[in-house]
Amino acid sequence: MSAFTDQTLNCRDCGTPFIFTVRDQTFYAEKGFTPPTRCKACREINKRKREENAATSPTPVPQIQEKAQYISRAQPRVLSPEEEFFRPKKKSSLRRGTRDRSEDFDY
Numbered sequence: 051m052s053a054f055t056d057q058t059l060n061c062r063d064c065g066t067p068f069i070f071t072v073r074d075q076t077f078y079a080e081k082g083f084t085p086p087t088r089c090k091a092c093r094e095i096n097k098r099k100r101e102e103n104a105a106t107s108p109t110p111v112p113q114i115q116e117k118a119q120y121i122s123r124a125q126p127r128v129l130s131p132e133e134e135f136f137r138p139k140k141k142s143s144l145r146r147g148t149r150d151r152s153e154d155f156d157y
Contacts (some may be wrong), residue, residue, distance in 0.1 A: 054079075061089040074154075 054075040058067050068089040078085060088096065127138060 057085075059085065059087075061092050062087045063098040064089065 054072045056072060057075070059070050060067050066089055070085060075084075075085075081140040086093070
């Protein structure tokens, strides 16, 4: 025996009642869909509107200046004096012969 029974639902667009059949409920449950909120006629109208909008007005590609506002940039963190002291030194300054030795001696 099926756990479903025919349900009468009201369309959210036009307000007319429509029947959500056992067969439809089984299909929706198998696919993991939520129950419909529109009648078949309103679903077809909305589907046609979406298709017309997609065909007539493609989504505009943002220009480079507009894209910049969507790109999040990481801000450098301000280090405390203790963190600055214990921060690892740059590798380039640790290479042999690349560091300025004049600061090692008091003249």
